[in-house]
Amino acid sequence: MAARMDTDPIAALEELNHEASRHHIWLRTRANAPQHLPWHVGAVEQMPMHDAAHGRALPHLWKWRDIEPYLHRIAEIAPLDMTERQQFLLTNPGFGGRLQIAPTIRIAISIYKPGDNAEQHLHTPNASRTILSHEGGYTIVDGERCDAARGDLILTPHGTWHGHGNDSAEPVIWMDVLDWPLIEYLDCVWSRSDLPVAANNPPPTSHALYGAGGMVPRFARRPRGDSVATSPMIHYRGADVRQRLDALRKVDGSPYDGVALDFADPVTGGPLFPTLAYGAQLLRPGEATLPYRDTASTVFVVLAGSGATEVNGKTLAWEENDVFVVPPSMWRTHENGDEAKDAILYSVTDAPLLQKIGQFRTQGRDAGGHLIDLPG
Numbered sequence: 001m002a003a004r005m006d007t008d009p010i011a012a013l014e015e016l017n018h019e020a021s022r023h024h025i026w027l028r029t030r031a032n033a034p035q036h037l038p039w040h041v042g043a044v045e046q047m048p049m050h051d052a053a054h055g056r057a058l059p060h061l062w063k064w065r066d067i068e069p070y071l072h073r074i075a076e077i078a079p080l081d082m083t084e085r086q087q088f089l090l091t092n093p094g095f096g097g098r099l100q101i102a103p104t105i106r107i108a109i110s111i112y113k114p115g116d117n118a119e120q121h122l123h124t125p126n127a128s129r130t131i132l133s134h135e136g137g138y139t140i141v142d143g144e145r146c147d148a149a150r151g152d153l154i155l156t157p158h159g160t161w162h163g164h165g166n167d168s169a170e171p172v173i174w175m176d177v178l179d180w181p182l183i184e185y186l187d188c189v190w191s192r193s194d195l196p197v198a199a200n201n202p203p204p205t206s207h208a209l210y211g212a213g214g215m216v217p218r219f220a221r222r223p224r225g226d227s228v229a230t231s232p233m234i235h236y237r238g239a240d241v242r243q244r245l246d247a248l249r250k251v252d253g254s255p256y257d258g259v260a261l262d263f264a265d266p267v268t269g270g271p272l273f274p275t276l277a278y279g280a281q282l283l284r285p286g287e288a289t290l291p292y293r294d295t296a297s298t299v300f301v302v303l304a305g306s307g308a309t310e311v312n313g314k315t316l317a318w319e320e321n322d323v324f325v326v327p328p329s330m331w332r333t334h335e336n337g338d339e340a341k342d343a344i345l346y347s348v349t350d351a352p353l354l355q356k357i358g359q360f361r362t363q364g365r366d367a368g369g370h371l372i373d374l375p376g
Contacts, residue, residue, distance in 0.1 A: 151238020
């Protein structure tokens with residue numbers, strides 16, 4: 001059937017496209033609509049906000065006081081032996097319901113009740129846990145038990161056997177981060193739960209092997225499990241992170257991030273995963289950062305304090321345990337509006353992936369508002 005030509009040509013093409021869809025074909029109508037101008041060469045100043053039809057991430061804030069009650073409801077209704085996980089996933093409103101917070105990142109918030117013990121398994125996506133509870137709970141990775149405390153970052157690299165549990169008296173809550181959307185897009189998601197018989201000689205802890213900065217053992221097996229190019233250190237302790245940030249609080253830091261640290265692979269000095277990099281930053285009382293943007297997606301979780309981040313002109317006012325996302329290419333600034341208390345943010349970004357494919361670019365503005373190209 002021919003499309004009507006007495007109407008808008010684009011509308012007519014879209015009508016024809018709808019008719020042809022039953023044959024599983026797509027007629028090229030507006031192929032360039034989702035694309036955008038290159039901000040890094042000055043073609044555009046502010047990224048447009050796209051709706052769900054275009055499938056682009058939007059800046060968004062998930063308030064802890066709004067979402068935490070649902071965790072406890074899940075724990076009441078669905079026992080672990082029925083659901084395997086007691087958690088909910090964060091969904092970005094720009095993706096129309098897809099289970100992801102950013103193009104390459106999935107975020108879940110999990111709860112483990114006293115006595116819970118999840119079956120050990122492995123899977124192809126890389127994953128991590130950022131501990132939000134004061135203490136309690138644990139993760140076992142390739143036979144190593146990592147007891148959890150607030151601010152800890154525990155890694156489960158792809159191809160490593162891991163399980164979770166809670167033998168404390170209180171529920172434990174943490175934030176799960178996975179590069180699941182990327183691996184799913186590549187059609188490489190799979191998992192196993194047929195755990196082989198464990199050896200009688202558990203490995204030394206990753207902290208014992210790699211916890212002293214600047215010194216790494218020659219004899220240690222690397223990488224872990226079947227993982228490739230991932231950090232052999234799997235437990236970064238929140239107390240150590242806070243101590244390190246405190247020790248640096250008198251330095252100038254970065255005008256775009258305050259006092260910022262990267263969680264590094266202790267052998268290579270690079271990111272923890274080939275696809276994801278993790279960081280922590282201290283915003284001192286009253287500190288505000290200058291505008292910054294890059295082509296990566298970045299997710300933040302608030303470990304201490306309160307403040308606000310402006311993303312693409314939208315203000316996200318945050319407090320402890322809130323989670324928010326800064327989509328690619330959007331200007332952002334942070335501010336700790338409290339004149340008496342520190343604010344600490346943890347972050348995860350897909351910058352390593354973009355660097356590998358030559359698509360990572362960064363810009364900032366100086367105190368005078370002048371545009372600056374920053375090193376990638």
